[in-house]
Amino acid sequence: MIFSILEHILTHISFSVVSIVLLIYFLTLLVNLDEIIGFFDSSDKGIVITFFGITGLLFTRWIYSGHFPLSNLYESLIFLSWAFAIIHIVSYLKKKNHLNAITAPSAIFIQGFATSGLLNNMPQSAILVPALQSQWLMMHVSMMILGYGALLCGSLLSIALLVITFRKVGSTFWKNNTKTKFLLNELFSFDVLYYINERNSILLQQNSNFSFSRNYYRYQLIEQLDYWSFRIISLGFIFLTVGILSGAVWANETWGSYWNWDPKETWAFITWTIFAIYLHIKTNRNARGINSAIVASLGFLLIWICYFGVNLLGIGLHSYGSFTSN
């Protein structure tokens, strides 16, 4: 009982803090004032609080369910938002940046989805089916989710890059492309938010409004986005590789083969292949960031198919409705 209350409190703390962080972003968008900068910095502390909130939540579940809290979709979603928080903190510690404009909305979106009524019976901590009772669960699933988190973050940055690049093109063909541009904005509103945010902060720092410097900063921003998405995707790729391989070793212990062409496995492999393509395009120095960004945004879609699509259809060995009945 005390655990469920604790869990409830922690869920609400992390959710409301991350909402406040998002609110601060909207405020900095609307009110372009110098004193807001103080607010802006406090949002980083907000992410740290969220991080501890989710960590506590996961530990609570671990203690009262007696197994690593990654046995169903709800728990993996919570873990995913935890992964976003940790990506933010690690990259922030390394170098001060505004990456949380990507990580904070992602975390709130994931948390909101997890706690909303959509997954009604999910929050109950489920029992572990026989196949999941293994030490590999911890390694495989945590690596996969960390990989998903990093790759989602990196590919969102790539999508942001695409949006900004297309805005530039769009302004020259303004009349022809109004509709497409509108759609793009609609689709990637989060990333536009990011862009505006980033630009605002730069403008705040520089106090300059010349279109020349604007173009220069836009170019710099594109470079930054390209760089960060490359580094984060590289990191996510490592996690994904380790996750898939540990999953293969686990499958060899449980299902009798290290590769079964199960839909989830296959889609994870497809995702892996797409990001391998991304990394290969990146090795070409002359290639523009836009090519790799298109591949990365394709990867963004694929991760969601891999993460959700296969689960929703409930097919294959990863459905956990069955005791490997095939």
Place this chain on the structure above:
Amino acid sequence: MILTLNPKILHFSKSPLSRPSPRFYRSRTTSCKLQNPQDGKSITKTISLSDSAPPISEKTDGGGNGGGGGGGGGFLKRLPRKVLSVLSNLPLAITEMFTIAALMALGTVIEQGETPDFYFQKYPEDNPVLGFFTWRWIFTLGLDHMYSAPIFLGMLALLGASLMACTYTTQIPLVKVARRWSFMKSDEAIKKQDFADTLPRASVQDLGVILMGDGYEVFMKGPSLYAFKGLAGRFAPIGVHIAMILIMVGGTLSATGSFRGSVTVPQGLNFVMGDVLGPIGFLSVPTDSFNTEVHVNRFTMDYYDSGEVSQFHSDLSLRDLNGKEVLRKTISVNDPLRYGGVTIYQTDWSFSALQVTKDGEGPFNLAMAPIKINGDKKLYGTFLPVGDTNAPNVKGISMLARDLQSIVVYDLEGKFAGIRRPNSKLPIEIDGMKIVIEDAIGSTGLELKTDPGVPIVYAGFGALMLTTCISYLSHSQIWALQNGTTLVVGGRTNRAKNDFPDDMNRLLDQVPELIKTSVD
């Protein structure tokens, strides 16, 4: 102000080419602490290489892996070289990867391994999916068994060939270039680098020591300096490719040299391994251990409080040809038994029979029949006839069970009579008859396999994990040239490009400003 000199530095000072000024040790003013560089390469050896090493050419500057074909071995004739250069083409490799990804995605969309009739109905000719896709496509391309279809395996083989060609023509020459290193002799060349800076009143020796403290390998020749770190990050992509090839080889061996089979054995019975195992490919060769007999001593299921199954256990004894027990182990899901190359997995279960006594008669062994199997929602049933069993409409008691834990009993009219647990000895009374459920006998579903490819695949897995992680490292190179009292520094890195200028500035800030203006 503590300066710890490690053997490397002493080595460095003895090197005939570096000619350090005596000032180097006497009047140093930096307070940096030196660490032992990680990459253990003999400096003297590398320095002797430098005399013959040509400067790094522009063409081979390109990053990481892939890229256009370079020079192959001289012994190759023209045609193979052309094939190699085509195969190692990066756009081709990317196309192959895209195709493989698309085929795999298609394989999850199209149902695999169904009967031909299924495809005739699902993809009819008169109403094609997307306007063109009919069952003819599926059978021509073998899309009903995508992951063993020639088109898919062919693409994988092509990708493997590309991997090898790229490693041979692009990556290995890149290593040769990266191992060579050269000093830059002019300010202009250094200033052309991604990062460049000019330090007035600084000494190249001080920079060398600081770089060494930051983990760089430092080489000096007169006024010139060359330093690098993270060379492993440059080499790791080769390891990634080799690991991929290893996994492919292991996978091929698995696909051609395995035995597989599954069996459902009631508790108390036995089987011979060789009878269950069937060859998968043409390289499958049976071994002596196939004569081993497996006896199922006991099959049990664990339950949660809610009644759901938590684990399955099969107590197995292996006996050799003489009937001697060679191994005994209780296996469960995630805990298979391995003996002589054969692995036995716990994968399934079934209800074999129910032991009941009627009015003290018996016990009768009633065979349980599966009624509905839907995932783990299994349902088994049996029937105990009452009265004249030869009558056309024989009546009896029905018993249903979802697991080995509780049996639901229905009377002659089909009405619910009660639930009993096996072993409870509690009789249930139906129309004056006393029925006691003595025992529920389960069958264990075992899967057996041999797989000669696993060691190779696992080696590939290990190598892939390791090399992918190492690939994250940046290979950074720094050049510097002393020009009077001015020090020109330039450098570049292949991955962490944005962090590099910051790191460089941090390091260059440590370089002490010379007060005395005579250098060498």
